[in-house]
Amino acid sequence: MPNKTIYVSDEDLPLFQRAQDLAGGKLSAAISIALRRYVEMEEGRQEGYDEIVVKVGQGSAVRKQRFSGVLLGEWGRTVGSRVEMFRVYRSRKGKYVLHVDRSPDWPDGVSSGPGNWLENLFSREALRTYLGLADSTWGFVQGEATLEVVETFEELRGRIPDELYDLIADLAARPVVEDLDI
Structure with a gap:
């Protein structure tokens, strides 16, 4: 599985930690869910x-x-x-x-x-x-x-x-x- 590096600012660390906690310890799962929803909503918005x-x-x-x-x-x-x-x-x-x-x-x-x-x-x-x-x-x-x-x-x-x-x-x-x- 390919790796991707994400740089996170110090101010955003608590947000990433909370997302990881909510996703059962799997930060990549939380990021994938959030990105999937973001792409779906943004594509819809661009379509009107x-x-x-x-x-x-x-x-x-x-x-x-x-x-x-x-x-x-x-x-x-x-x-x-x-x-x-x-x-x-x-x-x-x-x-x-x-x-x-x-x-x-x-x-x-x-x-x-x-x-x-x-x-x-x-x-x-x-x-x-x-x-x-x-x-x-x-x-x-x-x-x-x-x-x-x-x-x-x-x-x-x-x-x-x-x-x-x-x-x-x-x-x-x-x-x-x-x-x-x-």
């Missing part, structure tokens, strides 16, 4: 893809899932006393990813959670969400979020609102980054 992290699950069973993709579109709607947010991504591997975030079923038409609904509507966290500085979330109230991956764009029909499907149908056929010769 972003690292996407979404929350999936319900209540205390929420977990995060991560993939490389590009957002094609999002659509929010109210269904009865629930709010639904649909986001459609194209993955780096050419699949389509549907993330749906559903609020809890609010009693008596209240649509902003516990407490005074008007106060919640203008809360700091709500304003951050409206401005796009935070993901939509239903706070400490149990909503539900799902993630579904489909092979073709046509498989999204019926899974997302028709308006969103029509809006992103043209985008699905376009390349992530279009190089202009100008």
Whole structure:
């Protein structure tokens, strides 16, 4: 097996030691894992893809899932006393990813959670969400979020609102980054 020498500054020694500890004493394994992830993410970024992290699950069973993709579109709607947010991504591997975030079923038409609904509507966290500085979330109230991956764009029909499907149908056929010769 060929050897490669890596020179490490004194300031970075604790980082390398911690990586070696986490990799079970094998620094080369830690470096290979890190480089593999770096190359994958950097190649995706150069191709126009972003690292996407979404929350999936319900209540205390929420977990995060991560993939490389590009957002094609999002659509929010109210269904009865629930709010639904649909986001459609194209993955780096050419699949389509549907993330749906559903609020809890609010009693008596209240649509902003516990407490005074008007106060919640203008809360700091709500304003951050409206401005796009935070993901939509239903706070400490149990909503539900799902993630579904489909092979073709046509498989999204019926899974997302028709308006969103029509809006992103043209985008699905376009390349992530279009190089202009100008």
